[in-house]
Amino acid sequence: MVLGKVIGSVVATQKDESLVGKKLMLVKAIDLEGNLLEPFVVAVDVVGVGIGEKVLVVNGSSARMTDETRERSIDSVIVAKVDSINIS
Amino acid sequence: MVLGKVIGSVVATQKDESLVGKKLMLVKAIDLEGNLLEPFVVAVDVVGVGIGEKVLVVNGSSARMTDETRERSIDSVIVAKVDSINIS
Amino acid sequence: MVLGKVIGSVVATQKDESLVGKKLMLVKAIDLEGNLLEPFVVAVDVVGVGIGEKVLVVNGSSARMTDETRERSIDSVIVAKVDSINIS
Amino acid sequence: MVLGKVIGSVVATQKDESLVGKKLMLVKAIDLEGNLLEPFVVAVDVVGVGIGEKVLVVNGSSARMTDETRERSIDSVIVAKVDSINIS
Amino acid sequence: MVLGKVIGSVVATQKDESLVGKKLMLVKAIDLEGNLLEPFVVAVDVVGVGIGEKVLVVNGSSARMTDETRERSIDSVIVAKVDSINIS
Incomplete structure (x- = not known):
């Protein structure tokens, strides 16, 4: 899994039925700090x-x-x- | 999912049957701006x-x-x- | 497979049921030394x-x-x- | 799909049965030009x-x-x- | 498939049963030369x-x-x- 921070969202009306009703979030990768x-x-x-x-x-x-998200x-x-992120 | 912009297309006559009748688009990755x-x-x-x-x-x-695209x-x-792309 | 070293862990209470009861470790990639x-x-x-x-x-x-981890x-x-890592 | 150019081939006699009879080509990635x-x-x-x-x-x-290539x-x-590659 | 060269091996006693009896080799990527x-x-x-x-x-x-390696x-x-690697 990748560590990230939610920074926004995306709106898309014209889309494959797979995505209907799904919340599309923008996630940026973050470092350990x-x-x-x-x-x-x-x-x-x-x-x-x-x-x-x-x-x-x-x-x-x-x-x-x-x-x-299945199928x-x-x-x-x-x-x-x-x-929390715990570094030892 | 990756954010991109459609910049063109590709034509291919000789191809696997998987691709017959499919529209092949060139998509470049874009940043949040x-x-x-x-x-x-x-x-x-x-x-x-x-x-x-x-x-x-x-x-x-x-x-x-x-x-x-199935199978x-x-x-x-x-x-x-x-x-739209909404940054908070 | 990727070679890594365990450097910490992550705590997440609000999560998909897929992750319930799983130990989430932070692993950093390492080189051959x-x-x-x-x-x-x-x-x-x-x-x-x-x-x-x-x-x-x-x-x-x-x-x-x-x-x-199945399914x-x-x-x-x-x-x-x-x-051990054995380089010849 | 990735755009590439065929630049050569690879010969391998000792191999998994998955690869028997398959043509192994070297493909280098190319840019849009x-x-x-x-x-x-x-x-x-x-x-x-x-x-x-x-x-x-x-x-x-x-x-x-x-x-x-199945299975x-x-x-x-x-x-x-x-x-052809068509940039608009 | 990726082209590589075998440079060593890894020993691991404590492991998932998936890996029992498997030879774990270190493979470094190589260029065409x-x-x-x-x-x-x-x-x-x-x-x-x-x-x-x-x-x-x-x-x-x-x-x-x-x-x-199945399943x-x-x-x-x-x-x-x-x-052999044959560049044309």
Whole structure:
């Protein structure tokens, strides 16, 4: 899973039926201190996160293993809100 | 999903039957301001987009989860036309 | 598989049911001498590793082929603790 | 799909049965003007292309969706010979 | 498939049952002249290769399509020993 921060959202009316009713969030990768990195992805939110929150993103076929995304044309999904990052 | 802009198309006559009848579009990655980035991909259009439009591209096995691409040798598909990008 | 070192963990309460009860470890990529590299990933631990240990990480759909991760929305898993790296 | 140019081939006698009888071509990525880029891949040719031709390469699990590659240990396949690239 | 050279091996006692009895080889990417590049991967050897040999590596779900790796948590496999690279 990739660590990221929710920075916005995307609106798309004309789309494949796979995406109908899905919340499309903009997630930027972050480093371990929480600083924003360059890469970003548009991911479907299945846990209910808000702007500015740290999240875990699952990519690829595993992104279709949640109830909301199963067998849909979705390759990126927010699967968790991160409470804390613990470096030892 | 990856954010991109449609910049052209590809014509291929000699091809695997997976691709017969599919529209092959050139999509360049864009940043959050809509500026073109270097990476580009050839993606099958399943929503009907035009040149210059911002789109969402799904890659990998999830690209086969639309009605038009199912079980085909296709690893990149345009699944949505982007209306707006909202940064908070 | 990717070579990495466990450097910490992530706590997430609000998450998809795929991740319930899973240990989420922070793993940084390492070079062949064991030096930490920049990329890192959050991976589910299925073998019981500790902080500072060298591990092998499986990514993508193969990350769902362990008993603990099957059919879950997980794309990165620690599948082994590395005893030694032998360069010839 | 990735745009590339066929620059050579690979011979391998000792191999998994997945690859028996398959033509292994060297394909270098190209930019939109047809200039060779650094990355290259070894891809199975299922359409019959020649050296110097521009092609489309499918990677990942979708590379197994042609009749010649189904259920084989192949992650890269040439699915089309490119006739023209049209930038608008 | 990716072109690489076998440079060593990895020993791991504590591991997922997917990896039991599998030979874990260190493979470094090479360029077309055979020079070692930076990226490396730990791949399961299913064809019987030796240190210093040039090989083809299959990554992702296709790495599970050999008899030895089927349905295992393995995302990288050596599928061939390369006899020659022919650039035209």
